[in-house]
Amino acid sequence: MRNQAILTVLWLLLLTSPARAEAPGEGMEAVWSIITALPGDTVQSLAARFHMEEDALLEANPQVRVVPRPGERLRVFSAIREEERFRMTVRTVPGLRLADLAQRYNLSEDALMRLNGYRTAPRFRGGERVTVYVPRSLWPGNYLDGGIQLQEGTGLLVRRPNNAWGRPVVVRSLEQVGMLMALTHPGTKLVVGDLSRQRGGRFSPHSSHKEGLDVDIGLYRPGVDYDEQYKNLRAEELDLERTWFLVKALIDTGRVHKILLDWNLQAVLYDEAVRTGATDADLARWFQYPNKRWDETGVIRHWRGHRHHIHVRFKEREGEALL
Ligand SMILES: [Zn+2]
Incomplete structure (x- = not known):
């Protein structure tokens, strides 16, 4: 618990949403x-x-x-609600008019004309590719739009900058947790593996990492500030204090959907959480362990191959305007 106070102060300082201002008197x-x-x-x-x-x-x-x-x-x-939009290409069908596309995606015809370089409204014969911006609720996902690149900075080592593109929720959270780690554990860095590619999409050997919401982060060994290369660790080789601090700091952002980590390593982190004062309710909320490996409980879940890094899946919180 010794870092609890500093943690609380830091979150107050680091939360990035702008302060509330006067509402423009709408309903x-x-x-x-x-x-x-x-x-x-x-x-x-x-x-x-x-x-x-x-x-x-x-x-x-x-x-x-x-x-x-x-x-x-x-x-x-x-008070005017408008969704974030995502750029994508759609194919026309015979007889489709520009006005239909405009209505379908809630865009102005003018925006569609400019976006596609049309001087006059085209007559589609079918099969043409048209660029549109779709509202989030109509967006199929699976690629990255509105992404930013994670830069190396305080408490952050970025292994492959070209593969370090993510949605702001991921990049800003990593910056905050990196800063927190550097302040509380001088010399320690988050060793950040892949996020997504600049435009996202399929990214071998990962099965996810497509839309800028996933990131891999290295684990810690005692006596070593950080390993630039990921090393497979057994439970007894894990630096419990720092690894649990990292995982807890990520969960505390309130922006984490899931953390993937080998079940055997979860077991020792679970003990560390108990040692540092976690309640039964906390433990049940945070850990899949001691339930079975495939039980769908807890934020921290087992996944094969996650013995040298954690995989963190973020979620975008409603009403949080991170850029
Ligand atoms: Zn991953």
């Missing part, structure tokens, strides 16, 4: 959310659409120039 409550700029959008048009002051929009989005790039993500505080 619905204003919330922070992430939206996607479409072709033709400007800071002025977006400010008008979301009932924000232009200055407030720019302040919340210091990365944005006067004209946001199509596909660029912006943070807005508004």
